[in-house]
Amino acid sequence: QIPMKIWYDCAPLLRDIDMDDLPFVALAVYLDGLLWTGDLRLRNGLLSKGFNRCILTEELLEILR
Numbered sequence: 001q002i003p004m005k006i007w008y009d010c011a012p013l014l015r016d017i018d019m020d021d022l023p024f025v026a027l028a029v030y031l032d033g034l035l036w037t038g039d040l041r042l043r044n045g046l047l048s049k050g051f052n053r054c055i056l057t058e059e060l061l062e063i064l065r
Contacts, residue, residue, distance in 0.1 A: 002030045017045035
């Protein structure tokens with residue numbers, strides 16, 4: 001039920017990273033949440049494009065402590 005606009009807005013972020021991650025990024029945007037990932041290539045690529053909604057496991061553990 002993710003709106004098509006979100007899919008279209010997220011696709012350019014992932015074109016040169018990994019389009020297989022599109023559903024996860026779109027869901028994070030739709031839910032206004034964080035994308036929990038261990039994929040550094042994905043995280044760094046998204047950060048370089050201004051998408052700062054990623055969190056690594058290590059960062060999550062720090063928050064929980």
